[in-house]
Amino acid sequence: MASLRHSSTPPKLDDFTPLQEHQEQTPSTFFGAKPVLYSHHAGVTISAPPGKLHSDEAFANFHTDSEGTSEDEVLVKDVEVWVSSENLILFQNIPKATGVFIPYPSIALHGITKKNGVEALLMNLSLNDAETVNADEDIEVLEIIVLPPSYDTGAPQTSCIQEIFGAMNTCADLHPDADEGEEGDPDLTAPGATGWITADNMDEFLDENGNFVGTVMGGEDLGPGAGTVRPRESEEEGEGATNGVNGHEEKYQRTG
Numbered sequence: 001m002a003s004l005r006h007s008s009t010p011p012k013l014d015d016f017t018p019l020q021e022h023q024e025q026t027p028s029t030f031f032g033a034k035p036v037l038y039s040h041h042a043g044v045t046i047s048a049p050p051g052k053l054h055s056d057e058a059f060a061n062f063h064t065d066s067e068g069t070s071e072d073e074v075l076v077k078d079v080e081v082w083v084s085s086e087n088l089i090l091f092q093n094i095p096k097a098t099g100v101f102i103p104y105p106s107i108a109l110h111g112i113t114k115k116n117g118v119e120a121l122l123m124n125l126s127l128n129d130a131e132t133v134n135a136d137e138d139i140e141v142l143e144i145i146v147l148p149p150s151y152d153t154g155a156p157q158t159s160c161i162q163e164i165f166g167a168m169n170t171c172a173d174l175h176p177d178a179d180e181g182e183e184g185d186p187d188l189t190a191p192g193a194t195g196w197i198t199a200d201n202m203d204e205f206l207d208e209n210g211n212f213v214g215t216v217m218g219g220e221d222l223g224p225g226a227g228t229v230r231p232r233e234s235e236e237e238g239e240g241a242t243n244g245v246n247g248h249e250e251k252y253q254r255t256g
Contacts, residue, residue, distance in 0.1 A: 016084055
């Protein structure tokens with residue numbers, strides 16, 4: 001499954017639940033419900049490096065403006081931006097219907113920037129399928145800049161940039177990265193969570209006299225020999241030398 005999905009079917013307002021309606025009502029079911037539309041703006045322009053834009057299957061069908069094309073940049077004009085709870089959609093209806101559906105985990109970075117003095121939205125999009133990427137050097141990123149309507153006039157309509165940015169923040173929070181784990185999962189890095197004794201959690205395994213109680217967090221038994229300091233042979237000191245309480249180093253210091 002590709003990271004980004006191409007579509008030739010234009011989105012419609014009926015495909016979504018308006019944000020205000022979503023906030024005012026409790027849906028009868030959360031299964032099969034329409035995505036919530038957080039922001040929708042038309043007439044924006046996308047700026048991108050020509051090689052990257054044309055090499056990606058999802059973006060290759062966009063019509064670029066010949067007047068704005070250079071070695072460093074191509075412009076895709078008359079684009080609609082749909083920020084929904086499911087995907088970010090960039091769609092161009094003229095000269096033909098073509099667009100891209102972008103899952104939020106594929107948006108590696110988004111933020112407010114300025115281009116030629118005009119406030120704009122910067123995005124870094126991962127072009128890879130996250131399940132097939134094995135190393136950071138294999139990740140392909142497309143950097144695009146979303147310019148507001150009338151960006152090339154003396155009165156650019158920049159208010160939409162802040163609105164799109166805020167809507168993307170909200171929707172991105174609905175799609176956390178898979179490696180962040182689910183809320184309530186045990187923290188295996190917490191002291192004693194795996195049963196190992198460390199300098200940070202040792203007091204949990206000692207009684208008031210400094211003796212091992214033989215249990216880990218949750219009451220599980222540590223097993224025979226827990227807390228025992230075993231002698232080991234030392235090449236420098238000869239057989240029978242120890243590296244513990246009776247040797248040259250102490251593994252721990254009792255408290256109590």
